[in-house]
Amino acid sequence: MEERINFDKKRIILGILLAIVFLRLSVWFILEPERFMRNFLSSETKNVIFGIVASVFFLAGLYSIVMLLPRKCAIIICEEYIIDRSRYEAIGKIRWDEISKIQRLKKKSIQFFFKEEKRIQSPNDNLLKKFLRWAHNWEYKKSIIISSVFLECDIDTLEMKIKKAYRKSRYKKNKVLPKKPSPTQDLLNKT
Structure with missing residues (x-):
């Protein structure tokens, strides 16, 4: 979904x-x-x-x-990842398994912490994007900040949707599926 x-x-x-x-x-x-x-x-x-x-x-x-004016969609939340386009300097697709912690930051923002120092810049980033990332978040190599300032929904709704998808992805990852018996094992069990 x-x-x-x-x-x-x-x-x-x-x-x-x-x-x-x-x-x-x-x-x-x-x-x-x-x-x-x-x-x-x-x-x-x-x-x-x-x-x-x-x-x-x-x-x-x-x-x-x-630069945000022509964009319609700011954030896409799936079970496997989140795509952040809420700012000009946003990094785009982030997989849930790359994130170690999500927390509320002040009144209008949510901060995502990465498990390991993530390469935030891509080779296509210009100097302006790098400057804006640094200006909005001094820990831009360890985390990103998503703000609800320009979004249709409020911060509480955004936080609920993000944390729900994050928990769902962690549950799926930690869920142990029963092993399917191999054909030889299946034959041994029948005899």
């Missing part, structure tokens, strides 16, 4: 608008650093540096949110 969780386009549009507002504010730090001297940082140079760093971060965030 496969469950699909779609994006909420209204939330994506709201995220784009917020990223634009913060990007404009960070550009304002670059263009008029003297305006923020008393309120924020003590020198124009620090304000310009802050504005440049913030501009790069919010521009990357804006691009990553815009």
